Amino acid sequence: MSAWGARELTVTYGDTVALSSVSVDVREGEVLAVVGGDGAGKTTLLRALAGAVPASAGAVDAPSLSSIGFMPTAAGVWRDLSVDQNIDFVASAQGVTGATLAERREQLLADTGLEGATKRLAGQLSGGMRQKLAFALAMIHRPPMLILDEPSTGVDPVSRVDLWRMISQAAVDGAAIIMATTYLDEAERASRVLVLDGGEVLLAGTPADVMANVPGHVADAVGTPDRARSWRRGSQFKTWSPDEPTDGAARADDLEDAVIAATLAKETSNA
């Protein structure tokens, strides 16, 4: 089993610490979801794995660049080229030619539903279509590792289910996949989750592990909730408490509650 990933990786830009001692494994046949808000360090981690950002401390283990498929945020297609020209361009850059290219082109067009649109400019495709094309291009050389930076952000739920099916297929076929996402329902379907906040690891593990390892617990609020530790799900308040749950009770019902609880716990300990 390959051991790609980051080992106590710290990345600084000038005085700013973008990542602080982050460790994570990216395993073959798995999707690792990296979760966090704007500025959490998701993109820095992905760029460091791709060798685009040097480590200030710690180390990165990743295959050589030719064995990585990289999909940057809201990019990865050439908008002024047609779908066909995008495929030709990326395939030639990756050294995919002849019968292999013909077969992968056919597969790509079937997966993305772009069979009837090969002459369309990529810039004229819908956001969902463009992201599916970008993903298919990132893996046209069938790299063993795929690094995807928010492939589904801004993509509507319908296209997102389709994109997730394509990502799942790549994992099923053996790729090691690390993807940043802001959608927690998507992260909940990943093999493992890494939650980043301010460049630090907030939570990590399988979705079930992450929910089981929340500090304290989340419960429905009773009486007047303490607004600093409470938030609403629908019209009902939930409250985080640093205390252990009563015997057998879950610490958090889903990944969303788990991440909010861990963020509150961190704020409390920093205060």
Add this chain to the structure above:
Amino acid sequence: MPEPLISARGVTRRFGDFTAVDDVSLEVAPGEIVGLLGANGAGKTTLIRMILGLLIPTEGDLSLFGEAPSRETRARLGYVSQGLGLWDDLTVTENLAFVDGAFGSAATPVPDSLRDAGDSLVVGIGLGGQRQLAFAAALGHKPELLVLDEPTSGVDPLARARLWDTVRDQADAGVGALVTTHYMQEAERCDRLMLMSRGVAVAQGTVADIVGDTTATEVRTPHWQQAFTALNDANILVALAGTHVRAVDATEDEVRAALIEAGVTADLVPMQATLDEAMVARERATV
């Protein structure tokens, strides 16, 4: 029953031969949060532009606060656009002063989370701060209705929960809200949902109403890779959840047949479809 804030009856908007919104009816009452769901191009933005008074319906009746959309009705609603509508080159305080000038509102306070950033340029306060500011700017003139177009895209879950607390507090005080979102967990926080597809309102109601009888089957097998490939090849909508495979909107017989064909043995467990799975199933059914 209070008078609805938004009342759309049979609203249609065409652009040349293209029908962007097709015979849509929708009401938003005071104190109610209504979610507007749909793929890109489903007609959500066109509908919102009509509600804002920026586009006139080709057909149908649309009223806001009981009258036709106009500059006057615009002043009674608060709008947060996808692009946030802030001025990057102005400071936080200057942005709020600009909005106060436009709406004639009293000095809108800087949100608590931005207390120390009043003199910072908006471009430098990060996406989370910008979203807080856009909310404050939309609420400054005490609107009776909020129109929020993907209001929390890109922020962390706690910040998103805090923005939703603001929306819910407003609703408790009698303000109505129409919210578009791509986050299914946000959709579940709305009182009511409307799902649009290709300009048409294809479903309305609670999450349960929209999921309806869409089925999902969890396929449990150590050979999950083969199961996934077999179902995908059989043109069944399939998704991976960890190492479990989910087949959506297919009967148990169809799933079993595809697995037998590929020689995969598995336990099939019927599950409730998720909201996004139900949306895809409806989309596939209308193609």
